Amino acid sequence: MIYLCLAHMSDDGAEQKYVKEAFDTNWVVPMGPNVNGFEQDLADFSNKKTDGEMLDRKVVCLSAGTAAVHLALLACGVQAGDEVCVQSFTFCASSHPITYLGAKPVFIDSERDTWNMDPELLEKAIVERKEATGKYPKAIIPVALYGMPYDCEKIMAVANKYGIPVIEDAAEGMGSRFDGQVLGTFGRFGVLSFNGNKMITTSGGGALICQNAEDANNVMWYATQARDAYPYYEHTAIGYNYRMSNVCAGIGRGQMTVLDAHIAHHKHVQGLYKQLLKDVQGVSLHEQPADPRYDSNFWLCAATLDADVKIVGQENAYKEVIKSAVGGAAGVIKAVESATTDCQPNDNVEALRVFMLAKKVECRPVWKPMHKQPVYADAVAYVNGVSEEIFKVGFCLPAGPYVTDEDVHYIVECIKEAIVK
Numbered sequence: 001m002i003y004l005c006l007a008h009m010s011d012d013g014a015e016q017k018y019v020k021e022a023f024d025t026n027w028v029v030p031m032g033p034n035v036n037g038f039e040q041d042l043a044d045f046s047n048k049k050t051d052g053e054m055l056d057r058k059v060v061c062l063s064a065g066t067a068a069v070h071l072a073l074l075a076c077g078v079q080a081g082d083e084v085c086v087q088s089f090t091f092c093a094s095s096h097p098i099t100y101l102g103a104k105p106v107f108i109d110s111e112r113d114t115w116n117m118d119p120e121l122l123e124k125a126i127v128e129r130k131e132a133t134g135k136y137p138k139a140i141i142p143v144a145l146y147g148m149p150y151d152c153e154k155i156m157a158v159a160n161k162y163g164i165p166v167i168e169d170a171a172e173g174m175g176s177r178f179d180g181q182v183l184g185t186f187g188r189f190g191v192l193s194f195n196g197n198k199m200i201t202t203s204g205g206g207a208l209i210c211q212n213a214e215d216a217n218n219v220m221w222y223a224t225q226a227r228d229a230y231p232y233y234e235h236t237a238i239g240y241n242y243r244m245s246n247v248c249a250g251i252g253r254g255q256m257t258v259l260d261a262h263i264a265h266h267k268h269v270q271g272l273y274k275q276l277l278k279d280v281q282g283v284s285l286h287e288q289p290a291d292p293r294y295d296s297n298f299w300l301c302a303a304t305l306d307a308d309v310k311i312v313g314q315e316n317a318y319k320e321v322i323k324s325a326v327g328g329a330a331g332v333i334k335a336v337e338s339a340t341t342d343c344q345p346n347d348n349v350e351a352l353r354v355f356m357l358a359k360k361v362e363c364r365p366v367w368k369p370m371h372k373q374p375v376y377a378d379a380v381a382y383v384n385g386v387s388e389e390i391f392k393v394g395f396c397l398p399a400g401p402y403v404t405d406e407d408v409h410y411i412v413e414c415i416k417e418a419i420v421k
């Protein structure tokens with residue numbers, strides 16, 4: 001089976017060396033030398049611009065990217081009843097933490113080029129929510145979907161115009177750049193994820209890139225149960241147990257030695273798909289804008305399938321209620337009664353997924369926009385139709401470090417075979 005993106009360790013066992021060190025020195029706790037070392041490595045990586053200039057961001061390691069979104073919102077002062085503008089076309093971890101705080105997401109649709117937050121819709125939302133509620137949204141969360149940079153210049157300009165902090169969700173965009181600068185370093189906070197399927201992994205984990213030491217200290221305080229400096233536990237705020245384990249951080253330190261190679265590989269695979277899919281009628285690879293400031297890590301390769309393309313087995317699409325996990329999905333998936341919902345990928349996209357699965361290739365629909373999720377039925381949304389349209393025609397292809405050139409050739413041949421001539 002060729003999976004979308006699998007964890008991939010360094011060849012020289014650097015991860016195991018750091019993990020062993022954690023055991024040998026008995027630092028098997030959610031702090032320690034590996035956590036400090038990993039934070040330093042991440043800061044060094046994030047601070048380096050391609051023109052040689054150095055930034056001065058601080059990094060705090062946490063137990064998950066979701067925890068990073070949560071604490072960034074908290075540090076931006078988001079409280080119950082507040083509103084937060086968030087990209088609709090994303091994985092649920094971008095928006096769910098808003099609800100953890102009793103605040104409300106205001107979903108913003110995407111621009112066609114990058115599939116990311118539309119800056120014009122964002123500004124419209126900010127102005128109209130102020131009129132409707134008397135308050136500006138408390139934060140803005142753009143997302144680097146599949147690694148693609150959002151329009152950092154325009155999003156930051158809108159945010160700065162209204163004095164609203166930006167929390168960049170760069171969970172999928174680690175090492176992607178805009179104008180030579182790493183994503184996550186533009187806003188007040190930048191979210192990274194080291195889940196098993198991301199650009200690098202700690203098995204599970206995340207981090208927040210912070211603008212300054214004050215924010216970093218505040219986040220670290222909240223991540224360690226918000227303790228005040230007394231000999232006993234004294235609490236003046238509600239904190240969380242969100243710090244990264246020193247064992248996991250050891251894996252992260254090892255993974256930092258292959259980060260550049262991973263990014264280069266993902267870009268290489270994207271280039272190969274581009275070359276091989278060029279002549280496949282009806283299939284369009286999602287590419288970055290021609291503007292040279294865009295530099296995506298191409299975490300997953302995404303593409304779209306024209307609605308009029310017929311796929312082998314299409315007449316059987318959505319006929320069966322799914323009984324087990326889709327593709328490589330992990331964890332518990334709640335059983336459902338029906339095979340369909342009122343907003344789903346086109347029949348030919350579903351047929352392609354099934355066809356590819358039989359060929360042992362994981363091919364998955366793109367994220368379903370949050371404003372179309374039943375759980376957010378009551379949320380305010382500013383839509384232009386782009387994310388819903390892409391959801392119906394989009395799909396993701398394997399791109400991780402284990403995907404070889406031979407695999408890409410095979411995958412494209414399978415796609416050609418799936419299309420009814």
Ligand SMILES: *Cc1c(COP(=O)(O)O)cnc(C)c1O
Nearest residue numbers: 064065066091093094171193195
């Ligand atoms: C993976 C992901 C996250 C959350 O990361 P976890 O480490 O899995 O909690 C947040 N946002 C996006 C867009 C993601 O893809």
